[in-house]
Amino acid sequence: MTDARVETRSWKVGAATITSVVEDQSELPPGLLFPDAGEEMVQRHPWLVPDWADAAGGISLRTQAFVVEIEGRTVLVDPCVGNGKVRWLPMWNDLDLPFLERFADAGFSPAAVELVLHTHLHADHVGWDTHREGERWVPTFTGARHLYTQAELDFVRTAVLPGEDVYGDSIAPIIDAGLADVIEPDADLGSGLRLESSPGHTPGHASLWIESNSEHALITGDFMHHPLQFAEPQLAEIADADVEVARSTRLRMIREMARTGALVLGTHFPSRPAGRVVADGERWRFVAE
Numbered sequence: 001m002t003d004a005r006v007e008t009r010s011w012k013v014g015a016a017t018i019t020s021v022v023e024d025q026s027e028l029p030p031g032l033l034f035p036d037a038g039e040e041m042v043q044r045h046p047w048l049v050p051d052w053a054d055a056a057g058g059i060s061l062r063t064q065a066f067v068v069e070i071e072g073r074t075v076l077v078d079p080c081v082g083n084g085k086v087r088w089l090p091m092w093n094d095l096d097l098p099f100l101e102r103f104a105d106a107g108f109s110p111a112a113v114e115l116v117l118h119t120h121l122h123a124d125h126v127g128w129d130t131h132r133e134g135e136r137w138v139p140t141f142t143g144a145r146h147l148y149t150q151a152e153l154d155f156v157r158t159a160v161l162p163g164e165d166v167y168g169d170s171i172a173p174i175i176d177a178g179l180a181d182v183i184e185p186d187a188d189l190g191s192g193l194r195l196e197s198s199p200g201h202t203p204g205h206a207s208l209w210i211e212s213n214s215e216h217a218l219i220t221g222d223f224m225h226h227p228l229q230f231a232e233p234q235l236a237e238i239a240d241a242d243v244e245v246a247r248s249t250r251l252r253m254i255r256e257m258a259r260t261g262a263l264v265l266g267t268h269f270p271s272r273p274a275g276r277v278v279a280d281g282e283r284w285r286f287v288a289e
């Protein structure tokens with residue numbers, strides 16, 4: 001039987017295909033991710049169970065990358081934590097997980113990736129860009145342009161957690177190999193791919209809209225972390241750099257998702273990461289697809 005926690009799944013958006021390749025999924029108490037949330041808050045929204053929460057009010061969080069195939073192009077979004085990296089968070093430190101095997105099993109080849117897009121440069125969004133070869137970190141997606149906003153490149157060098165060097169092990173090797181491009185947070189990437197600036201979680205955060213044959217999808221990145229935030233959009237996540245900006249971005253984006261009826265792919269959403277946003281009185285709800 002397939003393990004739903006790490007299952008590879010795909011969705012169609014017009015003529016485009018979006019695939020989730022999972023690195024890992026863990027259960028955790030909601031307060032660890034959202035300082036103002038507890039189990040009783042989760043339990044007030046029973047629609048979260050069983051896909052995104054359990055009956056006791058625990059939640060799950062996933063690291064996954066989305067692969068967008070559109071007009072013959074292969075675009076990888078937010079390649080997770082990576083293996084063997086020194087990370088401050090114990091759950092991300094020195095991982096040994098079969099992400100690249102799942103990537104290959106889904107029919108993808110690292111050399112065929114044309115673009116690697118990062119919604120922002122936290123450690124869990126850039127990891128597989130490099131892998132260890134002897135003492136060196138070398139690029140994984142050797143034929144890809146890797147896209148960064150300048151605000152993120154500046155921020156990643158100031159917001160450093162003890163013991164880790166995200167810039168040194170996951171970004172500098174890409175720049176040194178000549179595989180990096182700096183883009184605007186609202187860049188049009190062609191083929192129906194368009195970025196929208198969505199700051200607050202980090203200063204240069206951007207989310208990806210996908211349009212094909214008049215159908216729309218959005219890959220969120222971290223302006224929200226869990227479907228609980230549709231019901232509780234005021235909830236700040238522990239790593240939100242500017243809580244107030246993050247809150248206003250989240251409300252604006254949620255209204256936009258509900259208005260357009262877009263297929264929403266939540267970068268950290270567990271188990272069933274894709275769905276539509278529907279209004280539920282003064283709040284919103286997420287309906288999985």
Ligand SMILES: [Zn+2]
Pocket residue numbers: 120122201222239
């Ligand atoms: Zn983040």
Ligand SMILES: [Zn+2]
Pocket residue numbers: 122124125222268
């Ligand atoms: Zn993240």
